[in-house]
Amino acid sequence: MQLTARPFTLELAEPFVISRGSDTEAEVVQVAIAHDGQVGYGEGAPDDRYGESCHSALEFLAAAQPLLGDDPFALETIGRRLSTQPGQMAARCAIDGALHDLIGKLCGRPVWRLLGLDASAPPTSYTISIDSLEGTADRARRAASYHALKIKVGGPGDLERVRAVRREAPNSLIRVDANEAWSVEFTRDVCPELVALDVELLEQPLHSDDADGYRELHAAGLPIPIVLDESCHTLPDVGRAAGLADGVNIKLTKSGGIREAHRMIHAARSLDLLVMLGCMNESSLGIAQAAQLAPLVDVVDLDGHLLNRNDAFQGLELRDGAVLPSALPGLGVTPLEPWP
Numbered sequence: 001m002q003l004t005a006r007p008f009t010l011e012l013a014e015p016f017v018i019s020r021g022s023d024t025e026a027e028v029v030q031v032a033i034a035h036d037g038q039v040g041y042g043e044g045a046p047d048d049r050y051g052e053s054c055h056s057a058l059e060f061l062a063a064a065q066p067l068l069g070d071d072p073f074a075l076e077t078i079g080r081r082l083s084t085q086p087g088q089m090a091a092r093c094a095i096d097g098a099l100h101d102l103i104g105k106l107c108g109r110p111v112w113r114l115l116g117l118d119a120s121a122p123p124t125s126y127t128i129s130i131d132s133l134e135g136t137a138d139r140a141r142r143a144a145s146y147h148a149l150k151i152k153v154g155g156p157g158d159l160e161r162v163r164a165v166r167r168e169a170p171n172s173l174i175r176v177d178a179n180e181a182w183s184v185e186f187t188r189d190v191c192p193e194l195v196a197l198d199v200e201l202l203e204q205p206l207h208s209d210d211a212d213g214y215r216e217l218h219a220a221g222l223p224i225p226i227v228l229d230e231s232c233h234t235l236p237d238v239g240r241a242a243g244l245a246d247g248v249n250i251k252l253t254k255s256g257g258i259r260e261a262h263r264m265i266h267a268a269r270s271l272d273l274l275v276m277l278g279c280m281n282e283s284s285l286g287i288a289q290a291a292q293l294a295p296l297v298d299v300v301d302l303d304g305h306l307l308n309r310n311d312a313f314q315g316l317e318l319r320d321g322a323v324l325p326s327a328l329p330g331l332g333v334t335p336l337e338p339w340p
Helices: 054-067 075-082 089-107 133-142 158-168 184-196 211-220 235-241 258-270 284-291
Strands: 002-018 021-035 038-044 125-128 148-152 173-177 199-203 226-228 247-251 274-278 317-319 322-324
Touching: 002 054, 002 089, 021 054, 021 089, 038 089, 038 284, 054 075, 054 089, 075 089, 089 258, 089 284, 125 133, 133 158, 148 158, 158 173, 158 184, 184 199, 184 211, 199 274, 211 226, 235 247, 235 258, 247 258, 258 274, 284 322
Parallel strands: 125 148, 148 173, 173 199, 199 226, 226 247, 247 274
Antiparallel strands: 002 021, 021 038, 317 322
């Protein structure tokens, strides 16, 4: 198998603002793996929150080339070889996505069919970034047609911004994501207000290091489910989450790809955890990888490609608010321009 990798810069349609900072563009790494006349594509989104960058991902991918071997179906063996190289989950995700795409093309079947699934999915949420009260209302007004909205919080006036979204989108589900910015006390105090605003869930209110804080909130029996994102990366984290929160947000670029995320979903189900499937700022290629697993989860947050001005791939469908992969073999997306 021959691996080719490149960085790709996504231009965001609007500033993407969360509690940790603001971005107007996002860099992803994309991989093409050629074998037996077919090419499989995959993508990962490195995040400096986890000590990753496009540079470090590309270094990992260069070192991974001799570890792939000649059999794209040998996913476990390839995974063991790659485990000798530490970290870089986004790069692993790109390889995993490319291998699944390649296998699907070699078999002539979409990945979701190879996984025994169908192409259905819950509707995705659409992200409302941190903004002024007026800016938040405007963003919500323009996004009110989406089945669900996810509000980024962690700044002044959080509750007022949630109220503004509810006014502008009275029929949408609302999810709130604090990205680790709240305290135990503030979370406990604000939850009744969020319930009154019919907020469906609260994502990562406390820092990922604050396990004691999450235990305290969990024991208090808050009236709204808490879902862990930054606290949950790979399979072992799912087991730990069971005593800390009500659900987990699984992102392929954190877990290392479809294979690990699939394991995590079933583990979370066995622990009676709510399962959310999320994303970073990604192109249609990265979102297509996650979309293969969407029928298995409760909550879908796969809007990364909807937030961009540009894209490198095409083939995903947005139908009745749900992001759906096509029936084409593999991941079901194709590059907009020939590559490699």
